[in-house]
Amino acid sequence: MDGCFDMMHYGHANALRQARAVGDELVVGLVPDREILRCKGPPVQNEEERKIMVEAVKWVGEVITDVPYELTPEFLEDLFTKHRIDYIVHGDDPCLLPDGTDAYAHAKQMGRFKMVKRTEGVSSTDIVGRMLMLVRDNNRFSEKIAIQDKRALAKQFSRTHQDFDYSEDNPEEASSSMKRDTVLSRFMPTSRRLVQFSDGNVADPHAKIVYIDGAFDLFHVGHIEILKKAKEQGDFLLVGLHTDEDVSERRGPHLPIMDLHERCLSVLACKYVDEVIIGAPLDMSEDLMTTFNISLVVRGTISETSLDRKAESSSQQRYSAPKASNMFRQLESPSDMTTATIINRIFANRKAYEDRNAKKVASEQKYYKSKQHVKEG
Numbered sequence: 001m002d003g004c005f006d007m008m009h010y011g012h013a014n015a016l017r018q019a020r021a022v023g024d025e026l027v028v029g030l031v032p033d034r035e036i037l038r039c040k041g042p043p044v045q046n047e048e049e050r051k052i053m054v055e056a057v058k059w060v061g062e063v064i065t066d067v068p069y070e071l072t073p074e075f076l077e078d079l080f081t082k083h084r085i086d087y088i089v090h091g092d093d094p095c096l097l098p099d100g101t102d103a104y105a106h107a108k109q110m111g112r113f114k115m116v117k118r119t120e121g122v123s124s125t126d127i128v129g130r131m132l133m134l135v136r137d138n139n140r141f142s143e144k145i146a147i148q149d150k151r152a153l154a155k156q157f158s159r160t161h162q163d164f165d166y167s168e169d170n171p172e173e174a175s176s177s178m179k180r181d182t183v184l185s186r187f188m189p190t191s192r193r194l195v196q197f198s199d200g201n202v203a204d205p206h207a208k209i210v211y212i213d214g215a216f217d218l219f220h221v222g223h224i225e226i227l228k229k230a231k232e233q234g235d236f237l238l239v240g241l242h243t244d245e246d247v248s249e250r251r252g253p254h255l256p257i258m259d260l261h262e263r264c265l266s267v268l269a270c271k272y273v274d275e276v277i278i279g280a281p282l283d284m285s286e287d288l289m290t291t292f293n294i295s296l297v298v299r300g301t302i303s304e305t306s307l308d309r310k311a312e313s314s315s316q317q318r319y320s321a322p323k324a325s326n327m328f329r330q331l332e333s334p335s336d337m338t339t340a341t342i343i344n345r346i347f348a349n350r351k352a353y354e355d356r357n358a359k360k361v362a363s364e365q366k367y368y369k370s371k372q373h374v375k376e377g
Helices: 010-022 033-039 047-055 073-081 105-109 124-137 147-156 171-181 191-197 221-231 244-251 260-268 286-291 309-317 320-324 339-348 350-370
Strands: 027-030 062-064 088-091 113-116 209-214 236-241 275-278 294-300 328-331
Touching: 010 088, 010 113, 010 191, 010 260, 027 047, 047 062, 047 221, 073 105, 124 339, 124 350, 191 260, 209 221, 221 236, 221 294, 221 328, 236 260, 260 275, 286 294, 286 320, 294 320, 339 350
Parallel strands: 027 062, 088 113, 209 236, 209 294, 236 275, 294 328
Antiparallel strands: none
16 A cells, blocks of 8 residues: 555554555555655655654554655556565545546556545545644634734634535635635544454553553654653553543643544554553543553653643643652653644645645545445455
């Protein structure tokens, strides 16, 4: 399976999970920045960041870099011989080249193509819309933007829903619609999906269980790196995910960007994570540590609140119980990336991302109008 895997979310992870189920090992081809820029527009995350994200997914066996956006017969032959690939896998949604042709046409003609079901309820377009809403209303971000930009954001997210022509011949309408209609999560969580993402790992009675908690919103490289480091501190990594209400109260309107179940799937897909507490309490208590047999509580030096003295002081107090029991350890964060980093990148280049995503609105509407049931692996 190949792709850009930019702003990687649980929909990407579910595609990788299904692709892995097709065979015995999953090899992922990562499209480089220059190819994304040529075919789709500027990526939010650079190639190295995207590679770290893909490699951290527990269903991925190998990552091949510098993969062309168009799978030519010559490149396919190289995959089949050099890398011993048996099948090319992609979702049931269309993937078109700049000239409008099917990017997987050659693989299909060769009989070496397998299709998996697209994950409903999430897309990069929706996530960008959620972030722009946040920038408009949340003081952490809106205080940093110019008045004219704030007015533009207020205008594009305040109009009521109407019927629009989503055809590719009407990109202005598609762009306008994208700005209004891609804000709220359409995720439909099911118990089956949680089971699919969970390995059902149970800690050995004598295992050293390490606990780390947080929002883990817009799952990114900073999260991956601190989870990897946390796992190195023991045998079993337990992650506590805070509720949407707790995150919003601490960080402001329109946060978290991803809701609790969306964030849960992203964390569960990470190969360093063994188990997740869905809706973990903000304050660590002795009872919580006893219930889950926690040996060590860790926290990174970089977080969404690390530059806010008042919020950081409150965060440190949440760990008074493990500190009193000498069971707390602060870890030096390997990456300085935060959720705010991603949001600021989007806003700084929002015109380019709006233009890029506007093109996707038309193709997504066509997909939903003509889609048929595809059995999920």
